[in-house]
Amino acid sequence: MSRVLEGQDWLTADATRAVMGALAAAGGADCARFVGGCVRNAVLGAPIDDVDIATVLTPEAVVRALKAAGLKSVPTGMEHGTVTAISERQPFEITTLRRDVSTDGRRATVAFTDDWAEDAARRDFRLNALYADSDGVILDPTGAGYDDALAGRIVFVGEPEQRIEEDYLRILRFYRFFAWYGRGAPDAAAVAACAALVEGVERLSAERVSKEVLKLLAAPDPRLAVRLMQDAGVLGRILPPSNSVTLFEAMVGVSPDPVLRLSALLPADVETVRASANRLRLSNAQKDRLIAAARAPLDPDMNDAQARAVIWREGRQAFEDRVRRAWAAGGEAARMQAFLALAADWTPPKLPVGGRDLARMGLKPGPETGRVLKAFEDGWIADDFPDHGHEARLKALIASPA
Template identity: 80%
Template sequence: MSHRLQGQDWLTAPATRAVMAALATAGGAECARFVGGCVRNALIGAPIDDIDIATTLTPDAVVAALKAAGLRSVPTGIEHGTVTAISERQPFEITSLRRDVSTDGRRATVAFTTDWAEDAGRRDFRLNALYADAEGVILDPTGQGYDDAMAGRIVFVGEPEGRIREDYLRILRFYRFYAWYGRGAPDAAAVAACAALAEGVEQLSAERVSKELLKLLAAPDPRPAVRLMGAAGVLGRVLRQPADLMLFEAMVDLSGDAVLRLSALLPADPARVAEIARALRLSNAQRDRLVEAVSGETTTRLTDAQARALIYRDGRQAFEDRVMRAWAAGGDPGGARRLVSLAQDWVRPIMPVGGRDLARLGLKPGPETGRVLKAFEDGWIADDFPDHGHEDRLRALLPPA
């Protein structure tokens, strides 16, 4: 029985039609099909981010076909057979059908083919080895990809250990896809293979690992997948230490923020968190946020004045993250909501005095200026940022004449 994509605007959009028509002109109607995520997500009703196309044409032929149709091409990964077409400012990633010649667990040497089944055979999961032609008719070379997609089964194409040894990133992809698309019990053969080859993730670049990890943590409920990772020893290898899942389990209920969820997997040790963030090659902003989230304790029972003082000194994001961690650790929900709301609504004031005010009062510029301003700021914060009496406060802090 053949299946067809239904009600997909992207399938019939002029930009999409232009790319498919360009390829068909060069290689015939059956030379190009949509592949992977766009087909899978269209079937299950999930959002579609990217439109990928597989083709029997070689990369050079793809470039020539696009040029002949007046479309721009970008050689984004041409050594691996990938060309990006730009149609009406929208990118379409076009990859020539491939088979692996050799792999080392991180990279593959490929050869081009015209066999759709051979191309499907080198893909990771059966639900990702689905193709659809320009009219939306599904091609399922493994014979089980469609059923897997509809049932929420994440099953490797062929023998799991073989697929993983080709690229150890597939271990993390298994957990990510299970988090996003899996339903019911995980595939036992996949679980066993990921556990048996867990040390392979240590061969991967940190950038690839952190990208997969953050995508996984952004899933609506990543807890079952993360539990599997922990039980298999994969999570400990990724984080370079054992992980306590209790705080994480609670945090998932409170926030969908992947970075905040990651912080809940990390120890309350700023130096150690900074070390882990650097090892994962996270961005500076992500690293700093994680470090700030565990730097200093915040309870959910702070007064509004105490909260404003902390927000002023440490910043809104750090304060919110610490409150969320305290909430996940068993803090008062009402207090936490109040503090988060305060942080989001309160506008941090600018200190109302500066060096010019002190000069006007007769204090010559120098080290004493900094001391007086620091003392003023401390008192101003402690008194909850009053908007009056500033000159009298400064005079009281001036050194004797």
């Protein structure tokens, strides 16, 4: 009995039809199939982010086929068989069927093939080795991918050790896919293989590791996956030691933000956090958030004026991150929610005076200008940002030099 994807707008969209039609015109009706995440998520009724296509056509033939159909092509990875088609401003990644010739755990040398089973055999998990033709008819070369998807089983294609040794990133991908799609107990063979080959994680580039970890932490509930990573020794290979994952598990209930969840897996030590962010080559914005969240714990007993002072000095994002970290650490929910509401509703004002105001009052530019402005700022913040009395305050500060 054939299984068919139904009710999938992406499958019947004009942009998709144009790409599949271009490939079919060059290689026949069965020369291209949808593959991987779009098929898996369609089976599960989950959102479709990207539409990937596998084909027996060579990359050069794909480029020619797209050109003949008036579609733009981008040679995103020709040596690995990948061309990106642009149809109605939407990208479609098209990859020629492949088999591995050699691998070193990070990169593979591939040869193109026209054997769908051979292509499926080199993929990571059985639920990712699902294909569908242009009419949505599902093809399952491993014979178990469809059932795995429905059952929430994350099982390697073939021998787990072999798949991992081809690319050690698959260790992290196992935990990521388990976090997003897994249900019940994890596959024992996969768990054992990840633990046995854990040292391979250290051979991966920082960018690949951080990207995979943040995707994992963005899952609705990644707690069990992170526990499995800790038990297998994987967590300790990519992050500095922490006392436990207790704060992280509490943070999952407080915030869906993967950066904030990552902060909860790091020690509350600014220099350790800074070193970890640098090692993972996170963006400056992500690093700044992690460092800010690791500073001294937020005072849960501060009043609203003190809270506004923190927001003004550190920024709304840093304040909210510290509030959520304090909440996860056991802060009173009602008070933490009140802080978050305050941050959302209050717009920090700009400093109402500057050097020109002091110049008009006869103060020459120099160190004294900086002292007066700093003293004004401190007092203005301490008084909860009044919108009047600025000139009198400046005159008093000028009249009382340090």
